[in-house]
Amino acid sequence: MDILIAGGIVTEVVAAGASNGRPGRRLDLSSYLLLGAPTEPHAHLDKTGTFDDVACGTGELNDAREAWQRWSAGRDRADIIRRAEGTLSALVAHGATAVRTHVALHPDEKVPVALEALIELRERWRDRVNLQVVPMLSLDTPDELAKTAVKAGADRLGDAPYRSPDPEAAVGRLVGLAQAYEVGLDVHTDETLDPGTLTLATLADLVIARDFPHPVTASHCVSLGQVPPDRLGPIVDKVAEAGIGVVTLPLTNLYLQGRGRSPIPRGLTAVQPLLAAGVVVAGGGDNVGDPFNPMGRADPMETASLLVTAAHLTVEQGYSAVSDAARQVLGLPPAGPVPGRVADLLAIKASSLTEAVGRATEERLVFTAGRLVSRVTVRRELFGVAGSPDRP
Secondary structure, three states, X not given: OEEEEEOOEXXXXXXXXXXXXXXXXXXXXXXXXXXXXXXXXXXXXXXXXOHHHOOOOOOOHHHHHHHHHHHHOOOOHHHHHHHHHHHHHHHHHOOOOEEEEEEEOOOOOOOOHHHHHHHHHHHHOOOOOEEEEEEEOOOOXXXXXXXXXXXXXXXXXXXXXXXXXXXXXXXHHHHHHHHHHOOEEEEEEOOOOOOOOOHHHHHHHXXXXXXXXXXXXXXXXXHHHHOOXXXXXXXXXXXXXXXXXXXXXXXXXXXXXXXXXOOOOOOOOOHHHHHHOOOOEEEOOEXXXXXXXXXXXXXXXXXXXXXXXXXXXXXXXXXXXXXXXXXXXXXXOOEOOOOOOEOOEEEEOOOOHHHHHHHOOOOEEEEEOOEEEEEEOOXXXXXXXXXXXXXX
16 A cells, blocks of 8 residues: 655555655555554653662562662762663654653652653654653652642653552542642552552542543553452443543563462453453553563563463554554544554564564664654574575
C-alpha cells in the first residue's frame, strides 16, 4: 500500500504505486511492517540507570524504596537529565512517540529538582516525542509542593495511597488536590499481593461520587489479580463506570512481587476481566535499570511480548496495549496507517505482527507526525559458513 501524509495526519491509504506522480517526498518501506507507533504509558526516567550505584538490598519493593530515598536526596540536576535522556532516546529509537514518566518528590525540597529536570527534558525533546511528567506525592508532601509541581508544568498528579496508614483518606486527599489544581491523576495503585488492599475500588467510588472531570489512570493494580472471581466482577464494573484507565506493568511486577512465596504468583493485575468489562488496559515498561528493576530494554515490544506470555493476551491485544490503549490512557488521539489518524508510525523489519513482537528486531524507522525522527539499521555477519567471507 501507499500511505499518504499531510500536516502530520494520514490522509489516504491506496494501492501500491497508485500515488506515483503526486508531489511530495517519498520513502520506500519495502520489507518493513508499518504500525501505529507504540507508547510508553509508565516510566520512571528520574530513576533510570541507577541500579549499579544504589545499594538496593534484597530486591523487595520496600528495600528498593528505602535505598532509593537514601541515595537520591540532593541529586544533581545534570545527572538526572543525562541518565533520563539515555533511556528516552532508547524509547524513541524503539518506536515510542509518546511517554509518560513519574518522578519522585522529596518532601523537604523547596525546588523539585528531578521534576524540573524532566520538564526541561520534555521541552528539549518536544519535536521527537510527547513526554508527560507526573510528580509522585506522598503522605509527607505538603500541599504547597503539589501546587508548585502543577505550576511548574506537571501533566498529572500521582501518589501511592495504598502505602498510607489511612489509604481511603490518602485517596480522598489526592483526588481533592487534583480537583483544586484542575489536573488529572495517574495513581500507583495497590502494588501488593494482598487482596484486602483495594484502593482501586475507593478511587473508582470517589471519581463517580465527585463527578471528577479529569482523566484518571490506575497503574499496577497488582492485588486486583488476587481477588477471587466472586468478588472481582463488581470491582471491575465500577472501574469501567468510573472511566479509569488501567496500566499493567509486567516486567517490574514479575520482578518485585512474590519473592519468598510458594506458589509464586505472577504479580499482574486482572487483565482479562478488566478487558471484558470494557476497561482500557495499557501495558508499560515501568523501571529500567534501577533499584526497583535491574532489567528492561526501554522497548514497548518487550512489554507486548510479556503481555502475550504472562497475561495470555493475543499478539494483537498485546500490541494494542502498548499502542492504541496506551495512547488512549495518555489522552492522545489515535495514531496509525489509517486515514484521519495521527501519522505517529513505526516501520519495523518484519513480515507479521507476531514476528515484530516476538523477535523485536532493532531495525526500525520511527515517525512523529509524519516526520522521520529515528532510524536504526542492523548489520549481521556470520562467519565460518560455506560461501561466506572469511573472518577479517
